[in-house]
Amino acid sequence: MILQVSSSTCCFVSGSMGQAARYHQRVIRAAIASDDYSAVAVNTKEEDKGKEKLKLGGSDLVVTRLGIGAWSWGDTTYWNNFEWDDRKLKAAKAAFDTSVDNGITFFDTAEVYGSRFSFGAINSETLLGRFIEERKQKDPEVEVAVATKYAALPWRLGRESVVKALKDSLSRLELSSVELYQLHWPGIWGNEGYIDGLGDAVEQGLVKAVGVSNYSEKRVRAAHKKLKERGIPLASNQVNYSLIYRRPEENGVKAACEELGVTLIAYSPLAQGALTGKYTPENPPSGPRGRIYTPEFLTKLQPLVGRIKEIAQSYKKSPTQVVLNWLIAQDNVVPIPGAKNGEQAEEFVGAIGWRLSNEHVEELRALALDLKPVTGFPVENL
Numbered sequence: 001m002i003l004q005v006s007s008s009t010c011c012f013v014s015g016s017m018g019q020a021a022r023y024h025q026r027v028i029r030a031a032i033a034s035d036d037y038s039a040v041a042v043n044t045k046e047e048d049k050g051k052e053k054l055k056l057g058g059s060d061l062v063v064t065r066l067g068i069g070a071w072s073w074g075d076t077t078y079w080n081n082f083e084w085d086d087r088k089l090k091a092a093k094a095a096f097d098t099s100v101d102n103g104i105t106f107f108d109t110a111e112v113y114g115s116r117f118s119f120g121a122i123n124s125e126t127l128l129g130r131f132i133e134e135r136k137q138k139d140p141e142v143e144v145a146v147a148t149k150y151a152a153l154p155w156r157l158g159r160e161s162v163v164k165a166l167k168d169s170l171s172r173l174e175l176s177s178v179e180l181y182q183l184h185w186p187g188i189w190g191n192e193g194y195i196d197g198l199g200d201a202v203e204q205g206l207v208k209a210v211g212v213s214n215y216s217e218k219r220v221r222a223a224h225k226k227l228k229e230r231g232i233p234l235a236s237n238q239v240n241y242s243l244i245y246r247r248p249e250e251n252g253v254k255a256a257c258e259e260l261g262v263t264l265i266a267y268s269p270l271a272q273g274a275l276t277g278k279y280t281p282e283n284p285p286s287g288p289r290g291r292i293y294t295p296e297f298l299t300k301l302q303p304l305v306g307r308i309k310e311i312a313q314s315y316k317k318s319p320t321q322v323v324l325n326w327l328i329a330q331d332n333v334v335p336i337p338g339a340k341n342g343e344q345a346e347e348f349v350g351a352i353g354w355r356l357s358n359e360h361v362e363e364l365r366a367l368a369l370d371l372k373p374v375t376g377f378p379v380e381n382l
Contacts, residue, residue, distance in 0.1 A: 052064065052065040052066075052352045052353060053065060054263065054332075054334060055263075056180065056209055056211070056235040056236050056263045056334075057209075057211075057233055057234060057235040057236055057260075057261050057262045057263045058233030058234075058235070058261045058262075059208070059209035059233050059235040060208070060209070061145070061179055061180060061208050061209040061235060063105075063106040063145050063179070063180075063334065064103065064104050064105055064106045064145075064352075065328055065334060065352050066104060066106075066324065066328065066334065066335055066336070066337075066348060066349075066351055066352050067104070067106035067107060067108055067145075067147070067265070067334055067335070067336040068095065068096075068099050068104060068106070068107050068108070068336060068337070068338070068339050068345065068348070069107075069108050069267060069336040069337060069338040069339075070092075070107055070108060070109040070113060070124045070127070070128055070338070071109075071110070071113050071124065071267075071338050072092075072338050072340055073092045073109070073113065073114065073122075073124045073127045073128065074092075074113065074114030074122035074123055074124050074126070074127050088340075089122075089127070091340055091341035091342070092127060092131075092340065092341070093131055093134075094341055094342035094345070095339035095340060095341050095342055095344060095345040096128070096131040096135070096345075097131075097135065097342070098339075098342040098345040098346050098349075099339065099345045099348075099349075100135060100142060100144065102345075102346070102349040103349075104345070104348070104349060105142075105143060105144050105145055106145045106147070106179075106334070106336075107128055107144060107145070107146055107147065108147040108148075108149075108238070108265070108267075108336045109124045109125050109128050109146070109147070109148050109149075110124065110125075110148055110149035110151070110184055111123075111125060111148065111149065111150065111151055111165060111168070111169050111172075112149075112151045112184070113125070114126070114127070123172055125148060125169055125172040125173050126172045126173075128146065128173060129172060129173035129174040129175065130174075132144050132146075132173075132174075132175075133174060145179040145180070146173060146175065146178045146179055146180070147178065147179060147180035147181075147182060147211075147265075148166075148169050148173070148178055148180075148181060148182070149181070149182045149183070149184035149213060149238075150162055150165050150166065150181065150182070150183050150184055150194070150197075151165070151184050151185075152183055152184060152185055152186060152187035152188075152190075152191075152194060153187075154187070154188050154189075156187070156190070157189075157190050157193065158190065158193045158197075159193045159194070159196035159197035159200055160197070161193075161194075161197065162183075162193075162194055162196075162197025162198060162200070162201065163197055163200050163201055163204065163206070166178075166181055166201050166206055166207065167206070170206065177205060177206050177207055177208065178206070178207050178208075179207070179208045179209060180207065180208070180209050180210070180211055180235060180236065181198065181201055181206070181207040181209075181210050181211070182210070182211040182212055182213045182236065182238055183195075183198065183211075183212045183213060183215075183223075184213050184214070185213060185214040186212075186214065186215060186216075186219055191219070191222075192226065195222075195223050195226045195227060196226075198210040198227065198232075199226075199227055199230045199232050202232050203230075209233070209235040209236075210227070210232065210234065210235060211234065211235045211236035211237060211238060211262075211265070212234065212236070212237050212238070213237065213238035213239065213265075213267075214238070214239060214240075215237050215239075215253070216251065216253065217251060217252035217253050217255075217256045220234070220237050220253060220256050220257065220260070220262065221256060221260070224260045224262065233261070234260070234262050235262065235263060236262060236263045236264070236265050236334075237253065237257055237262055237263075237264060237265070238264075238265035238266075238267055238336075239253060239264060239265070239266065239267070240266075240267055240268050241254075241264065241266035241267070241268075241269065241327065241333070241335075242266065242268055242269050242270065242271045242275065242323070242327070243271070243275060243304075243323055243326055243327075243364055243365070243368050244271050244274070244275065244301070244304070244368050244371055245268070245271060246365070246368070248264065257332065258332055263332055263333070263334060264332060264333045264334070265333075265334050265335075265336060266327050266333055266334065266335040266336065267336055269323065269324055269327050269335035269336070269337050270320060270323055270324070270337050271293070272285070272289050272292070272293070273285060273289070273293075274293045274297075274298070274301060275301075275304075275305065275308065275319070275320075275323045276319055276320045276323070277305050277308070277309060277319045277320075279293060279298055280298060280302075281295040281296075281298045281299045281302075282295070284298055300371060300372075301371065303367070304364070304367050304368055304371065305319070307363075307364070307367055308322050308323060308364065311356075311360055311363075311364070315354065315356070317350060317351075317354075318347060318350065320337075320347055320348070320351070321347065321348075321350045321351040322356065324337060324348065324351035325351050325352075325354065325355065325356050326356060326361060326364055328351065328352060328355070329355050329356045329358075329361050330361075335351075
């Protein structure tokens with residue numbers, strides 16, 4: 001997960017695409033109105049929901065079909081209204097416990113989340129490690145899959161820097177190894193050395209699988225090829241991907257991942273809350289998100305949010321669950337929404353164990369085509 005910035009110069013939707021979307025929408029609505037179609041959720045027993053799992057790419061690592069992002073845990077720069085306190089700590093702990101209680105055991109963090117350079121912040125890795133340790137004291141048999149990330153900072157050079165950073169992360173997590181280690185973004189230079197470092201980490205037994213994040217199609221192919229030469233699969237590429245940010249579909253990243261057998265991990269799958277229906281033009285998000293999801297943007301978003309609510313009612317689900325399931329329904333995608341508290345985690349669980357119909361998946365995609373999206377982290381273009 002990485003910070004988004006808005007851009008008035010970046011638009012991936014052309015006028016012709018908007019016309020196509022409206023035509024597609026009319027066709028789908030006609031199909032839905034016919035007697036040949038009805039919305040039916042394919043449900044799984046409640047006790048089996050957390051057992052829905054997916055193998056990450058060509059690795060042997062198997063994770064739950066939905067993970068939990070820990071970007072906000074301990075953060076004081078983007079989330080939490082720039083402060084962290086005991087109440088928020090207890091809420092984050094409840095998010096962790098509720099997730100595990102319901103079988104969601106895949107958690108994503110990073111060394112830069114809750115940076116020590118931020119006043120009052122607590123490192124997200126430290127918190128996650130503490131939560132795992134406290135859980136294991138009560139339930140020694142619990143298994144949690146941890147994914148963390150290496151920050152490709154300009155002064156970090158060579159493969160050794162990757163292994164050293166991973167060892168530092170393991171120290172904060174109080175673990176001997178993690179399930180998935182990812183390069184958080186491509187570096188300005190030294191990327192071949194970073195990929196070598198991932199391979200070294202696997203061979204040293206510090207990690208079960210390796211991945212990248214915010215990588216373009218070209219970079220994904222290069223990383224996949226370099227690791228393959230050592231007999232190591234590239235398990236995943238973590239990218240900004242949601243119903244209203246579908247750039248991975250448009251820039252070749254998603255197609256390349258499917259071709260190479262690399263799983264797409266979707267951060268900001270709820271567009272940082274914009275797709276849940278929680279925010280309106282009269283009630284935009286606070287803090288930095290308010291500069292991205294402005295009242296003007298939220299006004300344009302309302303028709304899509306309204307249709308999501310209608311579809312959610314037909315499945316007896318919440319809008320949040322529909323939006324997450326839209327990603328899950330694409331099979332090789334694992335969304336990792338951020339959970340700040342137990343209530344959010346509980347809602348996320350309801351996104352698995354059923355599937356949107358193909359018709360609804362395509363209808364929502366068509367409706368979203370008319371929106372001018374915000375843009376993601378600039379390194380996506382490197």
